[in-house]
Amino acid sequence: MSDWVGMYDCFGDVDRVPELLRRAEREDDALVWDELGHRLCLEDDLVFPAGFAALPHLVSLAAGNQRARELAGTVVRNAAGHHGCDDLLAGCADAIAELRGLVDRHLRSRPVDYLPAFMDLLATGGQYHLSAQLGDFTDDFYHLTCPHCVTEVSIAIGDHGRYSAVRDWNLGDIDRRHLLPASPSELHGTGRWMHETAVRDGQSALATGILHLFGGAECPRCASVFRIAEEYAAANLPVLE
Structure with a gap:
């Protein structure tokens, strides 16, 4: 059970979220879930202490409730923000691991909301930078700095080109x-499980995009080649203290 002492939401209230969670356990009311979402995460960007306190409760409901799973995913995706609650986040490790399993099982069903759920899966694995940016690779752009000559380089991965x-x-x-896409055999770590998950679930466009994301790019100015995902991670991976 969560200790709600001092666990305020975006309005500074400490008792409204526990009440809403009790109502959510009894009835699947869209208005209740909407209010919970507004109170736990400000503009889908910043998690308040009540969000971390609520996370285990949301995960306990997530197996049979899509709204609970999605809201839990939203909390985790935004866990890299400047919330000042890293100790609360650390205390949610078991709930996040359980959510990861639930999301992975959901992905295996090849749902219509595959990409948002895939982004939730990335967040449960601590890949907050990719979870925030990853698209469906129809029109994705990543803006990086060449590590050799510091030229600003645009990386396009989509239907209009991969360059x-x-x-x-x-x-x-x-x-x-x-671009110089990686081969599946070259992938390791995060890139490998991302690609294997997409292939497993029949997401061919996503799988192909991942190969390009974890492949190489040539700088148009100095002609040096760098790894896209590595440079993006170096520039965007948050440091949680």
């Missing part, structure tokens, strides 16, 4: 260079 380029305000992406 690195220098973005010009008037001319758009210029001096395009084809």
Whole structure:
């Protein structure tokens, strides 16, 4: 059971969230879930202490309740924000591990909300930077700095092309260079399980995009090659203290 002492929500209330959770256990009321979402996470960006206190309760309901699973995923996705509650987050490790299993089982059913659930899975694995940015690879862009010459490079992975380029305000992406996708055998760690999960679930476009994301890009200025995912992680992976 959570200790609700001092666990305020976005309005500073300490008793409203426990009441809403009790109501959610009795009835699946959309208004209750909407209010919970507003109180736990401000504009889907910042988690309040009540969000971490509520997480184990949400996960306990998540196996049979889509709204609970989605709200739990929202809390975890935003856990890298500047909430000042790292001790509370650490105390949610068991709930996050349980949520990871629930989300993975949901993905195996190949649901219509596959991508949002996949992003929740990334967050439960601590990949907050990818969870915040990853798209369906129809029109994805990643803006990085070349580690060799510090040129700002745009990486496109989508239906309109898979390339690195220098973005010009008037001319758009210029001096395009084809990306160098990784082969499945080259993948390891996060890239490997992301790709294997997408392949397992028949998400071919996502799997192909992941190979490009974890592949190489050539800098249009100095022609050096760097690993896209590594540079993106270096620039965006949050440090939780």
